[in-house]
Amino acid sequence: MKEKIAKKIDVFNKKAGFEYFFLEKYDAGMVLTGTEIKSIRMNKFNMTDAYCFFIDGELFVKNLNISKYDQGTHYNHDPLRDRKLLLKKRELKRLDNKLTDQGLTIVPTRLFINDSGLAKLEIALAKGKKLYDKRETIKERDVSRERMRDE
Incomplete structure (x- = not known):
């Protein structure tokens, strides 16, 4: 029985929203192998x-843990490998300059597949919450939950 492969993936990193204030957001492409994109489309990842x-x-x-693809042979990927993100040069320079500030970091906030079928990672320049x-x-x-219940 074949597992269902989703065409649209849109997953948010709720933990990052709880731990950080987001200052700026960017959409970045990722350099992936064939088995990695198949695992993402099967919704088998953890960020x-x-x-x-x-x-x-x-x-x-x-x-960014992308589980191994079940039907992958010896071409399967390492689940926890470092993956390169693709941004414009001026965006990279801006982020690199901002990281010199105290307490700032870059965290992934959302992983999605765009209309062209490419996996994108939304990243945010973030400051940790106290x-x-x-x-x-x-x-x-x-x-806000209480307000929604009353309405």
Whole structure:
């Protein structure tokens, strides 16, 4: 029995939204192998602990877990390998300059497949929340739920 392969994938990283304030967002392409895109289309990936970093002016994502493809042979990929992100040169320079500020990082917020069938990763320049900020986020979410129930 064949597993269902989804044409549209749009998954958000909820943990990143709870842990960080997003300052700027960018859509980046990813350099993937054939078995990786098949696993993504089968919705077999996890990006809760993923983060981005620079090596020699190029942006990479680390800890983006794309599970091995079931029908993959010896051509199967390493699930936790570092994947290169594709952005314009001026966007890379801007992000690299902003990372020198204290407390800023780059986290993936969303993985989706666009209309052309390409896997894209939405990344955000983010600043970490303090404990009282997280409490405030929980409080706002509870208040909005109560409002929705009353309506």
